[in-house]
Amino acid sequence: MSARILVIPGSLRLASHNRRLAAEASRMLALTDAVVTLVDLADYPLPIYDGDHEAEAGVPENANLLAQRIAAQDGLLLVSPEYNHSLVPLMKNTIDWVSRVRKVNGRPIQPFKGLVVGLASASPGRFGGMRGLEALRTVMRALGADVITQQCSVANAASGFDDDGRLSDDVARTSLEALVDRLLDTSRSLGRHG
Numbered sequence: 001m002s003a004r005i006l007v008i009p010g011s012l013r014l015a016s017h018n019r020r021l022a023a024e025a026s027r028m029l030a031l032t033d034a035v036v037t038l039v040d041l042a043d044y045p046l047p048i049y050d051g052d053h054e055a056e057a058g059v060p061e062n063a064n065l066l067a068q069r070i071a072a073q074d075g076l077l078l079v080s081p082e083y084n085h086s087l088v089p090l091m092k093n094t095i096d097w098v099s100r101v102r103k104v105n106g107r108p109i110q111p112f113k114g115l116v117v118g119l120a121s122a123s124p125g126r127f128g129g130m131r132g133l134e135a136l137r138t139v140m141r142a143l144g145a146d147v148i149t150q151q152c153s154v155a156n157a158a159s160g161f162d163d164d165g166r167l168s169d170d171v172a173r174t175s176l177e178a179l180v181d182r183l184l185d186t187s188r189s190l191g192r193h194g
Contacts, residue, residue, distance in 0.1 A: 002035055003187035004073045005184070007026045008041065010080030010081060011088070017160070018120075018122050020122070021154055021157075025176060026038040028180045029077075032184055039066075044066050046094060049100075063097035063098050066097075076116070076145075077119075078117065079120045079121065080119070080120075080136055082133070082135075086135045087135045095112075112143040112144055113145070115146065117140050117147045118151065119133045119136055122157035125156075130153045148179075150178055152179040154172045160172055
């Protein structure tokens with residue numbers, strides 16, 4: 001049974017290590033029977049979350065569109081950098097807005113509830129963004145996601161990719177392969193659309 005997997009990098013920078021890691025994860029997933037979609041958050045710009053804005057104007061259309069895409073998946077891979085030992089504002093703001101979506105096409109939804117989620121990060125530092133993933137894991141669990149234990153943190157990412165965008169470090173590549181395998185297996189068994 002194939003699974004639908006959405007991959008979202010939490011950076012807008014074109015040369016971002018996390019965008020490269022998301023692309024590599026998507027490539028690995030595409031070698032399986034999974035239906036893989038790589039999303040660019042630049043295509044879904046959102047204002048900073050503000051309860052007054054939501055009360056006056058409602059949830060932005062881009063949040064509704066993302067929520068609809070997420071709700072249609074069996075699994076989600078979030079690939080996020082870390083800032084100051086925590087998750088980045090772009091990822092947090094996106095999650096906050098999407099979590100506010102209550103209906104899509106008149107049907108009630110909870111976009112993250114019961115969704116199988118994997119986490120990955122890349123950083124030029126020696127910790128590979130692990131501390132940011134801890135914060136992201138807490139947020140996703142609070143929203144009812146089934147966050148898998150396996151994760152991937154690529155340290156020293158400035159030299160971590162070859163010219164083709166593949167991971168050049170064997171340990172990092174093995175870690176990403178293990179994450180992709182676990183995400184796919186768990187999405188097949190626990191996915192919302194199986």
